[in-house]
Amino acid sequence: MNMTTALMRLLIFPGLLFAIPAAWFFLWVERKAVARMQGRIGPPFMQPFYDFIKLLGKQVPPRPGVGGMLMKAWPLLALASAGGAVGLLPVLPASGGFEGDLILLLALLEVPSMCIIAAGFSSRSIFGEIGSAREAVLSVSYNVVFLLAILSIAASQHSFRLEALAQLPFSPLQIVGVLALLVCLPAKLHLNPFSLPNAEQEIYAGPMTEYAGPELAMWELAHGLEFVAATGLVATLIAPQLTLWWLGALVFVALSFAIVLLLSVVAAATARLQIDTSVRFYWQCTLIFAVLAVASALFMRFRS
Amino acid sequence: MKLWNRLMCYCRRRSPWLFHMNSGSCNGCDIELIASLTPRYDAEQLGVLHEGSPRHADILCISGPVTHNAAQAIRTVYGQVYGPKAVVAIGSCPASMNVFIDSRTLDGPLDKHIPVDVYVPGCPPRPDAILQGVAKAAEILAARGNNQPAFEAAAEAKPEEVQK
Numbered sequence: 001m002n003m004t005t006a007l008m009r010l011l012i013f014p015g016l017l018f019a020i021p022a023a024w025f026f027l028w029v030e031r032k033a034v035a036r037m038q039g040r041i042g043p044p045f046m047q048p049f050y051d052f053i054k055l056l057g058k059q060v061p062p063r064p065g066v067g068g069m070l071m072k073a074w075p076l077l078a079l080a081s082a083g084g085a086v087g088l089l090p091v092l093p094a095s096g097g098f099e100g101d102l103i104l105l106l107a108l109l110e111v112p113s114m115c116i117i118a119a120g121f122s123s124r125s126i127f128g129e130i131g132s133a134r135e136a137v138l139s140v141s142y143n144v145v146f147l148l149a150i151l152s153i154a155a156s157q158h159s160f161r162l163e164a165l166a167q168l169p170f171s172p173l174q175i176v177g178v179l180a181l182l183v184c185l186p187a188k189l190h191l192n193p194f195s196l197p198n199a200e201q202e203i204y205a206g207p208m209t210e211y212a213g214p215e216l217a218m219w220e221l222a223h224g225l226e227f228v229a230a231t232g233l234v235a236t237l238i239a240p241q242l243t244l245w246w247l248g249a250l251v252f253v254a255l256s257f258a259i260v261l262l263l264s265v266v267a268a269a270t271a272r273l274q275i276d277t278s279v280r281f282y283w284q285c286t287l288i289f290a291v292l293a294v295a296s297a298l299f300m301r302f303r304s
Numbered sequence: 305m306k307l308w309n310r311l312m313c314y315c316r317r318r319s320p321w322l323f324h325m326n327s328g329s330c331n332g333c334d335i336e337l338i339a340s341l342t343p344r345y346d347a348e349q350l351g352v353l354h355e356g357s358p359r360h361a362d363i364l365c366i367s368g369p370v371t372h373n374a375a376q377a378i379r380t381v382y383g384q385v386y387g388p389k390a391v392v393a394i395g396s397c398p399a400s401m402n403v404f405i406d407s408r409t410l411d412g413p414l415d416k417h418i419p420v421d422v423y424v425p426g427c428p429p430r431p432d433a434i435l436q437g438v439a440k441a442a443e444i445l446a447a448r449g450n451n452q453p454a455f456e457a458a459a460e461a462k463p464e465e466v467q468k
Contacts, residue, residue, distance in 0.1 A: 031348070035346070035348060038343055039343040040343045040346040040348060040349075041346055041348075041349050042346075042348055042349070043348050043349065043351060044318070044349070044351070046318075047318070047319070047351055049315075050314075050315040050318040050319040050351060051315075051319045051321075051351070051353075053311060053312060053315040054312070054315040054316050054318075054319040054362070056312075057312045057315070057316065057388075057450075058362075058386050058387070058388070059386040059387045059388075060386075061359070061386060127357075200356050201354075201356045202356075203356075204356040204357045205355070205356045205357040205359075205360060208357070208360070209356075209357045209359065210357075210359060211359060211360075212359040212360060212386045213386055216359075216360060
Protein backbone atom coordinates (compact mmCIF):
# COMPACT_ATOMS: atom_id res chain seq x y z
CA MET A 1 0.00 0.00 0.00
CA ASN A 2 1.62 3.25 -1.03
CA MET A 3 1.16 6.67 0.55
CA THR A 4 -1.57 7.91 -1.76
CA THR A 5 -3.86 4.90 -1.37
CA ALA A 6 -3.31 4.98 2.37
CA LEU A 7 -4.31 8.65 2.54
CA MET A 8 -7.26 8.07 0.21
CA ARG A 9 -8.46 5.24 2.41
CA LEU A 10 -8.03 7.24 5.60
CA LEU A 11 -9.56 10.49 4.35
CA ILE A 12 -12.12 9.55 1.68
CA PHE A 13 -13.40 5.97 1.53
CA PRO A 14 -13.95 4.17 3.84
CA GLY A 15 -12.25 6.89 5.90
CA LEU A 16 -13.45 10.17 7.29
CA LEU A 17 -15.36 11.68 4.35
CA PHE A 18 -17.56 8.60 4.21
CA ALA A 19 -17.37 7.55 7.85
CA ILE A 20 -18.51 10.76 9.56
CA PRO A 21 -21.86 11.01 7.70
CA ALA A 22 -22.18 7.23 8.07
CA ALA A 23 -21.59 7.58 11.81
CA TRP A 24 -24.39 10.16 12.10
CA PHE A 25 -26.60 7.99 9.93
CA PHE A 26 -26.05 4.90 12.09
CA LEU A 27 -26.66 6.87 15.29
CA TRP A 28 -29.93 8.05 13.75
CA VAL A 29 -30.87 4.51 12.62
CA GLU A 30 -30.30 3.26 16.13
CA ARG A 31 -32.46 5.93 17.76
CA LYS A 32 -35.15 5.73 15.09
CA ALA A 33 -35.36 1.92 15.22
CA VAL A 34 -35.69 1.96 19.01
CA ALA A 35 -38.39 4.64 18.71
CA ARG A 36 -40.33 2.66 16.10
CA MET A 37 -40.11 -0.48 18.20
CA GLN A 38 -41.59 1.47 21.13
CA GLY A 39 -44.42 2.80 18.96
CA ARG A 40 -42.98 6.32 18.74
CA ILE A 41 -42.12 8.35 15.66
CA GLY A 42 -38.59 9.13 16.71
CA PRO A 43 -36.05 11.83 15.89
CA PRO A 44 -35.80 13.54 12.49
CA PHE A 45 -33.20 12.31 10.00
CA MET A 46 -30.63 15.04 10.70
CA GLN A 47 -30.87 14.75 14.51
CA PRO A 48 -27.31 13.49 15.27
CA PHE A 49 -25.95 16.30 13.07
CA TYR A 50 -28.03 18.92 14.92
CA ASP A 51 -26.86 17.51 18.25
CA PHE A 52 -23.22 17.61 17.11
CA ILE A 53 -23.36 21.23 15.93
CA LYS A 54 -25.27 22.33 19.03
CA LEU A 55 -22.70 20.69 21.32
CA LEU A 56 -19.89 22.44 19.42
CA GLY A 57 -21.52 25.78 20.26
CA LYS A 58 -21.81 25.16 23.99
CA GLN A 59 -19.50 26.73 26.56
CA VAL A 60 -16.22 24.97 27.19
CA PRO A 61 -15.85 23.89 30.80
CA PRO A 62 -12.76 25.22 32.59
CA ARG A 63 -10.34 22.35 33.15
CA PRO A 64 -7.21 23.43 34.99
CA GLY A 65 -4.15 21.27 35.57
CA VAL A 66 -2.85 18.01 34.17
CA GLY A 67 -6.06 16.16 34.97
CA GLY A 68 -7.97 18.69 32.88
CA MET A 69 -5.55 18.29 29.97
CA LEU A 70 -5.99 14.52 30.12
CA MET A 71 -9.76 14.91 30.20
CA LYS A 72 -9.55 17.00 27.05
CA ALA A 73 -7.22 14.49 25.37
CA TRP A 74 -9.29 11.30 25.87
CA PRO A 75 -12.17 12.13 23.48
CA LEU A 76 -9.72 13.23 20.78
CA LEU A 77 -7.68 10.03 21.15
CA ALA A 78 -10.84 7.93 20.97
CA LEU A 79 -12.00 9.84 17.88
CA ALA A 80 -8.64 9.48 16.12
CA SER A 81 -8.35 5.75 16.77
CA ALA A 82 -11.95 5.02 15.77
CA GLY A 83 -11.38 7.01 12.55
CA GLY A 84 -8.16 5.10 11.87
CA ALA A 85 -9.93 1.79 12.44
CA VAL A 86 -12.56 2.70 9.83
CA GLY A 87 -9.82 3.64 7.37
CA LEU A 88 -8.26 0.18 7.66
CA LEU A 89 -11.38 -1.75 6.65
CA PRO A 90 -10.85 -3.69 3.40
CA VAL A 91 -14.03 -2.52 1.69
CA LEU A 92 -12.87 -2.05 -1.89
CA PRO A 93 -11.55 -5.10 -3.76
CA ALA A 94 -7.77 -5.04 -4.27
CA SER A 95 -7.51 -1.96 -2.07
CA GLY A 96 -4.16 -2.95 -0.70
CA GLY A 97 -3.23 -3.43 2.91
CA PHE A 98 -0.17 -4.71 4.71
CA GLU A 99 0.89 -7.74 6.70
CA GLY A 100 -0.47 -7.41 10.22
CA ASP A 101 -3.14 -4.78 9.59
CA LEU A 102 -5.64 -7.02 11.38
CA ILE A 103 -3.67 -6.61 14.60
CA LEU A 104 -3.57 -2.84 14.13
CA LEU A 105 -7.33 -2.79 13.53
CA LEU A 106 -8.04 -4.81 16.67
CA ALA A 107 -5.78 -2.52 18.70
CA LEU A 108 -7.45 0.62 17.31
CA LEU A 109 -10.90 -0.80 18.04
CA GLU A 110 -9.83 -1.31 21.63
CA VAL A 111 -8.47 2.21 22.18
CA PRO A 112 -11.88 4.03 22.47
CA SER A 113 -12.98 1.71 25.25
CA MET A 114 -9.70 2.30 27.10
CA CYS A 115 -10.19 6.04 26.63
CA ILE A 116 -13.65 5.74 28.17
CA ILE A 117 -12.20 3.92 31.17
CA ALA A 118 -9.46 6.53 31.60
CA ALA A 119 -11.90 9.42 31.08
CA GLY A 120 -14.21 8.17 33.80
CA PHE A 121 -11.38 7.86 36.30
CA SER A 122 -9.75 11.18 35.41
CA SER A 123 -13.08 13.02 35.71
CA ARG A 124 -13.02 12.07 39.42
CA SER A 125 -16.79 11.90 39.52
CA ILE A 126 -18.15 8.97 41.50
CA PHE A 127 -20.53 8.08 38.67
CA GLY A 128 -17.68 8.23 36.18
CA GLU A 129 -15.67 5.85 38.32
CA ILE A 130 -18.54 3.37 38.58
CA GLY A 131 -19.05 3.55 34.81
CA SER A 132 -15.35 3.06 34.12
CA ALA A 133 -15.12 0.07 36.43
CA ARG A 134 -18.08 -1.50 34.64
CA GLU A 135 -16.57 -0.80 31.22
CA ALA A 136 -13.29 -2.36 32.30
CA VAL A 137 -14.95 -5.52 33.62
CA LEU A 138 -17.17 -5.78 30.55
CA SER A 139 -14.32 -5.31 28.07
CA VAL A 140 -12.30 -8.05 29.76
CA SER A 141 -15.31 -10.35 29.40
CA TYR A 142 -16.40 -9.78 25.80
CA ASN A 143 -12.90 -9.43 24.39
CA VAL A 144 -12.09 -13.08 25.11
CA VAL A 145 -14.80 -14.19 22.69
CA PHE A 146 -14.23 -11.31 20.25
CA LEU A 147 -10.49 -11.85 19.89
CA LEU A 148 -10.68 -15.65 19.83
CA ALA A 149 -13.27 -15.54 17.03
CA ILE A 150 -11.26 -13.10 14.90
CA LEU A 151 -7.95 -14.83 15.53
CA SER A 152 -9.29 -18.29 14.70
CA ILE A 153 -10.58 -16.94 11.38
CA ALA A 154 -7.15 -15.41 10.75
CA ALA A 155 -5.45 -18.69 11.70
CA SER A 156 -7.57 -20.63 9.23
CA GLN A 157 -6.48 -18.20 6.50
CA HIS A 158 -2.78 -18.41 7.53
CA SER A 159 -2.58 -14.61 7.52
CA PHE A 160 -2.98 -11.50 9.62
CA ARG A 161 -4.01 -9.46 6.57
CA LEU A 162 -7.52 -8.06 6.53
CA GLU A 163 -7.75 -8.78 2.80
CA ALA A 164 -7.33 -12.49 3.49
CA LEU A 165 -10.16 -12.29 6.00
CA ALA A 166 -12.39 -10.56 3.48
CA GLN A 167 -11.77 -13.43 1.05
CA LEU A 168 -12.88 -16.03 3.58
CA PRO A 169 -14.70 -18.84 1.77
CA PHE A 170 -18.09 -19.90 3.05
CA SER A 171 -17.58 -22.40 5.87
CA PRO A 172 -18.95 -23.36 9.29
CA LEU A 173 -16.09 -21.31 10.72
CA GLN A 174 -17.43 -18.18 9.04
CA ILE A 175 -20.89 -18.72 10.55
CA VAL A 176 -19.56 -19.42 14.04
CA GLY A 177 -17.09 -16.54 13.88
CA VAL A 178 -19.66 -13.99 12.69
CA LEU A 179 -22.15 -15.16 15.33
CA ALA A 180 -19.50 -14.76 18.04
CA LEU A 181 -18.67 -11.25 16.82
CA LEU A 182 -22.35 -10.29 16.68
CA VAL A 183 -22.85 -11.42 20.27
CA CYS A 184 -19.99 -9.16 21.34
CA LEU A 185 -21.11 -6.06 19.42
CA PRO A 186 -23.82 -4.83 21.86
CA ALA A 187 -21.26 -4.78 24.66
CA LYS A 188 -18.65 -3.10 22.46
CA LEU A 189 -21.11 -0.41 21.34
CA HIS A 190 -22.79 -0.02 24.76
CA LEU A 191 -26.19 -1.06 23.45
CA ASN A 192 -29.01 -2.16 25.58
CA PRO A 193 -28.66 -5.53 27.19
CA PHE A 194 -25.07 -4.50 27.98
CA SER A 195 -25.43 -0.70 28.17
CA LEU A 196 -23.85 -0.85 31.62
CA PRO A 197 -20.96 1.63 31.37
CA ASN A 198 -23.10 4.59 30.32
CA ALA A 199 -26.30 3.32 31.97
CA GLU A 200 -28.53 6.36 31.40
CA GLN A 201 -30.27 7.69 34.51
CA GLU A 202 -28.99 4.80 36.63
CA ILE A 203 -25.49 6.21 37.13
CA TYR A 204 -26.27 9.57 35.44
CA ALA A 205 -24.13 9.25 32.30
CA GLY A 206 -21.29 7.03 33.55
CA PRO A 207 -17.83 8.10 32.39
CA MET A 208 -19.37 10.97 30.38
CA THR A 209 -21.02 12.59 33.41
CA GLU A 210 -18.54 15.45 33.66
CA TYR A 211 -18.16 16.04 29.92
CA ALA A 212 -19.94 18.95 28.26
CA GLY A 213 -20.03 20.89 25.02
CA PRO A 214 -17.43 20.22 22.30
CA GLU A 215 -15.80 17.39 24.29
CA LEU A 216 -19.11 15.58 24.48
CA ALA A 217 -19.56 16.16 20.74
CA MET A 218 -16.23 14.40 20.15
CA TRP A 219 -17.39 11.45 22.28
CA GLU A 220 -20.63 11.21 20.31
CA LEU A 221 -18.74 11.24 17.03
CA ALA A 222 -16.22 8.67 18.30
CA HIS A 223 -19.13 6.47 19.32
CA GLY A 224 -20.62 6.79 15.84
CA LEU A 225 -17.28 5.93 14.22
CA GLU A 226 -17.03 2.90 16.49
CA PHE A 227 -20.42 1.87 15.11
CA VAL A 228 -19.07 2.15 11.55
CA ALA A 229 -15.83 0.32 12.34
CA ALA A 230 -17.29 -2.54 14.38
CA THR A 231 -20.26 -3.22 12.09
CA GLY A 232 -17.97 -2.73 9.09
CA LEU A 233 -15.60 -5.42 10.35
CA VAL A 234 -18.46 -7.92 10.52
CA ALA A 235 -19.80 -6.71 7.16
CA THR A 236 -16.45 -7.33 5.43
CA LEU A 237 -16.44 -10.88 6.82
CA ILE A 238 -19.92 -11.58 5.44
CA ALA A 239 -19.66 -9.65 2.15
CA PRO A 240 -19.25 -11.78 -0.96
CA GLN A 241 -16.27 -11.25 -3.26
CA LEU A 242 -17.10 -8.64 -5.91
CA THR A 243 -14.90 -7.27 -8.65
CA LEU A 244 -16.84 -4.06 -9.24
CA TRP A 245 -15.69 -1.51 -6.68
CA TRP A 246 -18.96 0.42 -6.45
CA LEU A 247 -20.95 -2.77 -5.97
CA GLY A 248 -18.54 -3.80 -3.21
CA ALA A 249 -19.00 -0.44 -1.47
CA LEU A 250 -22.79 -0.67 -1.83
CA VAL A 251 -22.92 -4.18 -0.38
CA PHE A 252 -20.69 -3.03 2.50
CA VAL A 253 -23.01 -0.13 3.35
CA ALA A 254 -26.13 -2.31 3.06
CA LEU A 255 -24.68 -5.03 5.29
CA SER A 256 -23.52 -2.50 7.92
CA PHE A 257 -26.99 -0.96 7.88
CA ALA A 258 -28.59 -4.38 8.38
CA ILE A 259 -26.29 -5.12 11.33
CA VAL A 260 -27.05 -1.76 12.97
CA LEU A 261 -30.77 -2.44 12.51
CA LEU A 262 -30.40 -5.88 14.08
CA LEU A 263 -28.49 -4.45 17.05
CA SER A 264 -31.09 -1.71 17.57
CA VAL A 265 -33.96 -4.18 17.50
CA VAL A 266 -32.17 -6.29 20.11
CA ALA A 267 -31.51 -3.12 22.15
CA ALA A 268 -35.17 -2.08 22.03
CA ALA A 269 -36.42 -5.57 22.91
CA THR A 270 -34.22 -6.08 25.96
CA ALA A 271 -33.67 -4.43 29.32
CA ARG A 272 -30.32 -3.66 30.87
CA LEU A 273 -28.69 -6.61 32.64
CA GLN A 274 -26.78 -6.40 35.88
CA ILE A 275 -23.01 -6.34 35.65
CA ASP A 276 -22.51 -9.79 37.20
CA THR A 277 -25.16 -11.28 34.91
CA SER A 278 -23.44 -9.76 31.86
CA VAL A 279 -20.03 -10.99 32.88
CA ARG A 280 -21.43 -14.46 33.53
CA PHE A 281 -23.15 -14.38 30.14
CA TYR A 282 -19.89 -13.67 28.32
CA TRP A 283 -17.72 -16.04 30.35
CA GLN A 284 -20.16 -18.97 30.49
CA CYS A 285 -22.63 -18.81 27.62
CA THR A 286 -20.75 -17.28 24.69
CA LEU A 287 -17.44 -19.02 25.31
CA ILE A 288 -18.95 -21.96 23.40
CA PHE A 289 -18.78 -19.81 20.23
CA ALA A 290 -15.11 -19.14 20.83
CA VAL A 291 -14.37 -22.82 21.47
CA LEU A 292 -16.26 -23.80 18.32
CA ALA A 293 -14.42 -21.17 16.28
CA VAL A 294 -11.01 -22.29 17.51
CA ALA A 295 -11.93 -25.95 16.96
CA SER A 296 -13.12 -25.39 13.41
CA ALA A 297 -10.06 -23.27 12.62
CA LEU A 298 -7.79 -26.12 13.80
CA PHE A 299 -9.84 -28.57 11.77
CA MET A 300 -9.56 -26.43 8.64
CA ARG A 301 -5.80 -26.11 9.12
CA PHE A 302 -5.29 -29.85 9.41
CA ARG A 303 -7.42 -30.53 6.35
CA SER A 304 -5.70 -27.98 4.12
CA MET B 305 -19.30 33.38 10.21
CA LYS B 306 -22.85 34.63 9.72
CA LEU B 307 -23.77 31.34 8.07
CA TRP B 308 -22.24 29.44 10.99
CA ASN B 309 -24.30 31.49 13.47
CA ARG B 310 -27.49 30.79 11.54
CA LEU B 311 -26.69 27.07 11.45
CA MET B 312 -25.99 27.12 15.18
CA CYS B 313 -29.29 28.89 15.83
CA TYR B 314 -31.12 26.29 13.72
CA CYS B 315 -29.43 23.38 15.50
CA ARG B 316 -30.04 24.78 18.99
CA ARG B 317 -33.74 25.01 18.26
CA ARG B 318 -33.83 21.39 17.12
CA SER B 319 -31.81 19.71 19.82
CA PRO B 320 -32.93 20.71 23.32
CA TRP B 321 -31.62 18.27 25.92
CA LEU B 322 -33.43 18.32 29.24
CA PHE B 323 -32.34 17.92 32.78
CA HIS B 324 -35.17 17.49 35.23
CA MET B 325 -34.97 18.60 38.83
CA ASN B 326 -37.49 18.21 41.61
CA SER B 327 -37.43 20.96 44.22
CA GLY B 328 -39.93 19.49 46.64
CA SER B 329 -42.66 18.74 44.12
CA CYS B 330 -45.52 16.35 44.93
CA ASN B 331 -44.44 14.19 41.93
CA GLY B 332 -47.50 15.15 39.86
CA CYS B 333 -45.50 17.35 37.47
CA ASP B 334 -42.62 14.86 37.36
CA ILE B 335 -44.98 12.14 36.18
CA GLU B 336 -46.39 14.46 33.52
CA LEU B 337 -42.88 15.36 32.32
CA ILE B 338 -42.01 11.69 31.93
CA ALA B 339 -45.37 11.16 30.20
CA SER B 340 -44.31 13.67 27.56
CA LEU B 341 -41.41 11.35 26.63
CA THR B 342 -43.64 8.27 26.27
CA PRO B 343 -45.04 6.99 22.95
CA ARG B 344 -48.25 9.03 23.11
CA TYR B 345 -46.51 12.42 23.18
CA ASP B 346 -43.01 11.42 21.95
CA ALA B 347 -40.85 14.43 22.72
CA GLU B 348 -37.97 12.92 20.74
CA GLN B 349 -39.63 14.17 17.53
CA LEU B 350 -38.52 17.65 18.63
CA GLY B 351 -35.00 16.36 19.28
CA VAL B 352 -35.60 16.31 23.02
CA LEU B 353 -33.42 13.95 25.02
CA HIS B 354 -33.80 13.42 28.74
CA GLU B 355 -30.23 13.57 29.99
CA GLY B 356 -28.93 12.08 33.21
CA SER B 357 -26.21 14.67 33.76
CA PRO B 358 -26.79 18.43 34.07
CA ARG B 359 -23.51 18.95 32.19
CA HIS B 360 -25.11 17.62 29.01
CA ALA B 361 -28.32 19.62 29.28
CA ASP B 362 -29.49 22.82 27.58
CA ILE B 363 -32.81 23.20 29.33
CA LEU B 364 -33.28 22.86 33.06
CA CYS B 365 -36.82 21.74 33.95
CA ILE B 366 -37.70 22.47 37.57
CA SER B 367 -40.85 21.34 39.30
CA GLY B 368 -42.04 21.99 42.85
CA PRO B 369 -42.26 24.94 45.24
CA VAL B 370 -38.68 25.69 46.25
CA THR B 371 -38.00 24.27 49.72
CA HIS B 372 -35.18 25.54 51.91
CA ASN B 373 -33.27 22.33 51.30
CA ALA B 374 -33.66 22.57 47.52
CA ALA B 375 -32.74 26.24 47.13
CA GLN B 376 -28.97 25.78 47.29
CA ALA B 377 -29.18 22.61 45.18
CA ILE B 378 -31.02 24.55 42.48
CA ARG B 379 -28.28 27.17 42.33
CA THR B 380 -25.62 24.46 42.18
CA VAL B 381 -27.34 22.57 39.38
CA TYR B 382 -27.97 25.81 37.48
CA GLY B 383 -24.24 26.46 37.68
CA GLN B 384 -23.49 22.94 36.48
CA VAL B 385 -25.43 23.43 33.25
CA TYR B 386 -23.11 25.04 30.72
CA GLY B 387 -24.48 27.89 28.63
CA PRO B 388 -26.35 28.71 26.51
CA LYS B 389 -29.09 27.44 28.77
CA ALA B 390 -32.72 28.07 29.55
CA VAL B 391 -34.95 27.28 32.53
CA VAL B 392 -38.51 25.97 32.35
CA ALA B 393 -40.63 26.11 35.50
CA ILE B 394 -43.07 23.22 35.35
CA GLY B 395 -46.38 23.56 37.19
CA SER B 396 -47.89 26.30 39.31
CA CYS B 397 -45.64 25.64 42.29
CA PRO B 398 -42.35 27.16 41.06
CA ALA B 399 -44.26 30.12 39.62
CA SER B 400 -46.38 31.04 42.64
CA MET B 401 -45.83 28.36 45.32
CA ASN B 402 -49.45 27.36 44.70
CA VAL B 403 -51.35 26.05 47.78
CA PHE B 404 -48.16 25.94 49.85
CA ILE B 405 -47.73 29.69 49.73
CA ASP B 406 -47.63 30.41 53.47
CA SER B 407 -45.52 27.42 54.44
CA ARG B 408 -42.47 28.20 56.57
CA THR B 409 -40.48 25.39 54.91
CA LEU B 410 -40.46 27.17 51.56
CA ASP B 411 -38.03 29.64 50.04
CA GLY B 412 -39.81 30.35 46.76
CA PRO B 413 -40.78 31.26 44.17
CA LEU B 414 -38.19 29.93 41.75
CA ASP B 415 -37.28 33.23 40.10
CA LYS B 416 -35.86 34.42 43.42
CA HIS B 417 -32.95 32.00 42.84
CA ILE B 418 -32.37 31.62 39.11
CA PRO B 419 -33.68 33.39 35.98
CA VAL B 420 -36.72 31.56 34.59
CA ASP B 421 -37.46 31.71 30.87
CA VAL B 422 -40.72 29.82 30.47
CA TYR B 423 -43.50 29.13 32.97
CA VAL B 424 -45.81 26.18 32.30
CA PRO B 425 -48.71 26.70 34.69
CA GLY B 426 -51.08 23.93 35.78
CA CYS B 427 -51.49 21.57 38.68
CA PRO B 428 -50.19 19.44 37.05
CA PRO B 429 -49.81 20.80 33.49
CA ARG B 430 -50.68 18.45 30.64
CA PRO B 431 -47.76 16.78 28.81
CA ASP B 432 -48.56 18.70 25.61
CA ALA B 433 -48.34 21.97 27.56
CA ILE B 434 -44.94 20.90 28.89
CA LEU B 435 -43.81 20.09 25.35
CA GLN B 436 -44.95 23.49 24.18
CA GLY B 437 -43.00 25.08 27.01
CA VAL B 438 -39.87 23.14 26.10
CA ALA B 439 -40.24 24.09 22.43
CA LYS B 440 -40.63 27.73 23.42
CA ALA B 441 -37.55 27.52 25.65
CA ALA B 442 -35.59 26.04 22.73
CA GLU B 443 -36.62 29.01 20.59
CA ILE B 444 -35.54 31.43 23.32
CA LEU B 445 -32.24 29.54 23.56
CA ALA B 446 -31.66 29.85 19.82
CA ALA B 447 -32.58 33.54 19.69
CA ARG B 448 -30.46 34.42 22.70
CA GLY B 449 -27.19 33.02 21.38
CA ASN B 450 -24.30 33.25 23.77
CA ASN B 451 -25.66 36.10 25.90
CA GLN B 452 -26.90 34.85 29.22
CA PRO B 453 -29.35 37.06 31.13
CA ALA B 454 -27.70 38.96 33.96
CA PHE B 455 -29.00 37.80 37.32
CA GLU B 456 -27.52 38.56 40.73
CA ALA B 457 -28.44 35.27 42.38
CA ALA B 458 -27.17 33.24 39.44
CA ALA B 459 -23.82 35.01 39.56
CA GLU B 460 -23.28 33.63 43.05
CA ALA B 461 -23.49 30.04 41.89
CA LYS B 462 -20.07 29.26 40.53
CA PRO B 463 -19.62 26.02 38.63
CA GLU B 464 -16.19 25.62 40.21
CA GLU B 465 -17.75 25.26 43.66
CA VAL B 466 -19.02 21.82 42.95
CA GLN B 467 -15.97 20.59 41.09
CA LYS B 468 -13.31 19.01 43.21
